[in-house]
Amino acid sequence: MSDEPENLNEKETTTENVTSAESKNENIPAQTEENKAENAEISSEGAKKEYDGQVVAVDRDFKKHLTIEGLIVEPPDIYLENGVHIGSKFKTNDMRPYIYRIKTARTPKGWIKISVFDVAKIDKKIRTAAKFLSAYTPGRFDSGTLTNPNSKKYVEPKVVFITNPAEDKQAIKEAVEEHLPVIVFANSNTRHKNIDFVIPGNNVGKYSIAMLYWLLTKEISKIKNFEFNVPVPRATAVDAEGKEIPHEFVSTEEPSDYLLVMREINKALKRKRRNKKGSIKIKHKIIIR
Numbered sequence: 001m002s003d004e005p006e007n008l009n010e011k012e013t014t015t016e017n018v019t020s021a022e023s024k025n026e027n028i029p030a031q032t033e034e035n036k037a038e039n040a041e042i043s044s045e046g047a048k049k050e051y052d053g054q055v056v057a058v059d060r061d062f063k064k065h066l067t068i069e070g071l072i073v074e075p076p077d078i079y080l081e082n083g084v085h086i087g088s089k090f091k092t093n094d095m096r097p098y099i100y101r102i103k104t105a106r107t108p109k110g111w112i113k114i115s116v117f118d119v120a121k122i123d124k125k126i127r128t129a130a131k132f133l134s135a136y137t138p139g140r141f142d143s144g145t146l147t148n149p150n151s152k153k154y155v156e157p158k159v160v161f162i163t164n165p166a167e168d169k170q171a172i173k174e175a176v177e178e179h180l181p182v183i184v185f186a187n188s189n190t191r192h193k194n195i196d197f198v199i200p201g202n203n204v205g206k207y208s209i210a211m212l213y214w215l216l217t218k219e220i221s222k223i224k225n226f227e228f229n230v231p232v233p234r235a236t237a238v239d240a241e242g243k244e245i246p247h248e249f250v251s252t253e254e255p256s257d258y259l260l261v262m263r264e265i266n267k268a269l270k271r272k273r274r275n276k277k278g279s280i281k282i283k284h285k286i287i288i289r
Helices: 003-034 036-051 060-065 077-081 119-133 169-177 206-224 250-274
Strands: 099-107 110-117 160-162 182-186 197-200 236-238 244-246
Touching: 077 119, 110 119, 119 182, 119 197, 119 206, 160 169, 169 182
Parallel strands: 160 182, 182 197
Antiparallel strands: 099 110, 236 244
């Protein structure tokens, strides 16, 4: 009699195991579908480790991420070629939603970590800004343009567009005083104070700035039904035979130079604070427009 309950318990446990196994098998397809993204990330980890530290334009996992349809210009490699997706060494919490990942890159001063923007979000922001800006006529800003009525260049604009908010603080200040909307190209270290709309992207490299303005102009021309025959700006070099050679690593050349120049500027500013009568001497120039 004592053996029968044990056998019954064994049968019950076996039936429970069978039913649980069946339920697990039923859930396997759903789990695999839900974990496709995770598996892709796990499989790309090897590519990250393999490519980190090498001089390449894009690593494998980022190219997988860029299999996007419906961009303003195809293929997506053009964005990468011009370094539009490359941020700076620093990042703010305001720009965190637009950052896809952090990449390790080689510079003349050693290894640094650079923020990489999500190209799909850059494209989406450009489309939104183009819809708003298509209702206005572009112009140029000079100091006093917005706040000095006695100036010959005084105008009453409806919106202010800024390439680099870190360098054009005066334009933002005057726009805030006149209660004007401010749209900017924002790098990974940009804070959103006094800024109404940001377009994430590399606002330091000359190729990336050209590409961002090209995308914006193309989209505005499309909205206004204008002809737009300007070729796509390409960050390419020419060899002895006249063939185009793309930059091997736009992402480290331009941001690293920018960081070195900014470091020199900060040192000069510190020297000026120590000696107010001293002058700032900077060997390099930063082209932001």
